[in-house]
Amino acid sequence: MAIELTLLSRSYCHLCHDMEEALAPLLAEFEASLQVLDVDADPDLEARYDELVPVLLHGETELCHHFLDAAKTREYLSGIR
Numbered sequence: 001m002a003i004e005l006t007l008l009s010r011s012y013c014h015l016c017h018d019m020e021e022a023l024a025p026l027l028a029e030f031e032a033s034l035q036v037l038d039v040d041a042d043p044d045l046e047a048r049y050d051e052l053v054p055v056l057l058h059g060e061t062e063l064c065h066h067f068l069d070a071a072k073t074r075e076y077l078s079g080i081r
Helices: 014-029 043-052 070-080
Strands: 004-009 033-038 055-058 061-065
Touching: 004 014, 004 043, 014 033, 014 070, 055 070, 061 070
Parallel strands: 004 033
Antiparallel strands: 004 055, 055 061
């Protein structure tokens, strides 16, 4: 089963761009895909995650926000493989 992660992001957010770049090795390691969603394009997402962006999700599970926690994310991804 393929792992699909979602990054809630903003186009003008340097932390968002940093997290997306930092995710690249983990995506390759776990053969995972990443969907990047603009939180400002969805009023529900903006209301829920506004101050937490960037937010990395697997389904409804929030893996981290603001900065990538690579160790926690790797541990989580290892557990769902």
